[in-house]
Amino acid sequence: MTRKTPLYRWIAARFTGHLLAFTARFITAVRAEWRGIEPVDKQRVYFANHVSNADMPMIWTVLPHHMRAKTRPVAAADYWLKNKLRAFVGPEVFNCVLVDRRPDARTDDPMAAIRDALNEGSSLIIFPEGNRNMTDDPLLPFRAGLYNMGKSHPHVDLVPTWVANLTTIMPKGEVIPLPLICTVTFGAPLHVGENEDKDVFLERAADALVALAPERDL
């Protein structure tokens, strides 16, 4: 990543990253709660609830620098490649793993990029609901991706990550974000059991994630 991009772009990306993290902290005083894991360097897949576009930057902000450098959010290619600014912020600032969500348009296996990233030792941030949750339910049904990652990379910790309060900070249809306090809670890591069925595992993962939510989010 760093070798392919010119130095000035790399510096601009790091600077933008710090600026975004500072803004996130200033507005929402975002804070990590390490309930089930320690903030240490370990390969992990953070799977989180998804209610707004601010979810991913929030998780990214609370990760300490040494973890942030090795953590790559998995994000939609159609969103992050839409214009030049996004193409800079997504792939270069956040170092996203881009995945094509449109089954008809994509050419290669969408899981391939994710597998490559896991093979090179990166941690990932994923939103297993696939889309933003606009319903009153705490979570939408999980897609299979989380299960597949747990199957193909059994040594990687799957960490449930709840982003609290974002629905009130920026509800759908509002323009001005409220500067309320946002908390990112990391739960105890999960692994796919030896003979565990896909649906059983996905349900267990969803339960572990919802268990981290504060009462006012439910």
Added chain:
Amino acid sequence: METTTNILYLFGGVVAVLSALTVVGEALRGRVGPGRTNPVVQTFLTRLMSWWIMVILFTITALLGPVALMLLFAFASFAALREFLTFTDKRQADHLSLALAFFVILPLQYVFVGYDLTGLFTVFIPVYAFLLLPIVSALRGDHNRFLSRVAETQWALMICVYCISHVPALLNTKPEGDSGQTVLLIVFFVMVVQIGDLMEYFAGRRFGKRRIAPSLSPKTLEGMATGIACAAATGALLSWITPFGIGAAAAMAALASVTGMFGNLVFAAIKRDKGVKDWSHLIPGQGGFLDQLDSAIFAAPVFYHVTLLMSG
């Protein structure tokens, strides 16, 4: 010039106390032995570090003068409001009124205080915001828990913006026509409230027996009496930086201290109701801005109005 010298004298005094405490803390940590930690000592040292930062920050702002103090307290209001509104009852219908609270009402309140528009800043939130925000929420047509949503938002504004803004409002009291003196009045207010709280805490732990509200707070009669007495003594000692005589300074300090302690009790009830231990984690070892400011919040408006009456 005289104000600057006086602030530096007081800063020197506080630094001496903090240095002594730091030496004690480090000695205690040394006794625990290398490689091991004692949580009580660690908490004490973390709190002390926060105190150092707060004292230095406050001194710098006091030296910079009225505008800096105004900005400091406006920021404190912002941080406190953010903590309070995180836990209040609200629905999406309140989104616009909450945004107004943060981005319009809070800055306007400090502008009114800054320009000494007493007739405006004392009624702006209790009258105009009180009437306007429910209208904005009602226009969205959501009646669910309406009264509790509106009431909690109004409480948040009264506590976090209205009350806190009365600390920098002391700059406008101008006793004997000397405006430099009023910066020192803020220093006086902050110091007596904090010393009263600290002594109340220590005395209550050492020999406190009769709890005043057992289900809410560990506060005891003995602790409170000691705290108020210490605040009054500090007030008398510091009377030279105030427009008051020795007796009046002691009485003002005692008044600020006692209202502050009851404010602390009210906040304990609110926190218990909302199921939170600390409002946030922004000040290491001490919780949030609200945890730090709860006494000053209750004491400020009373102290301000009595000062006005006395300088009549």
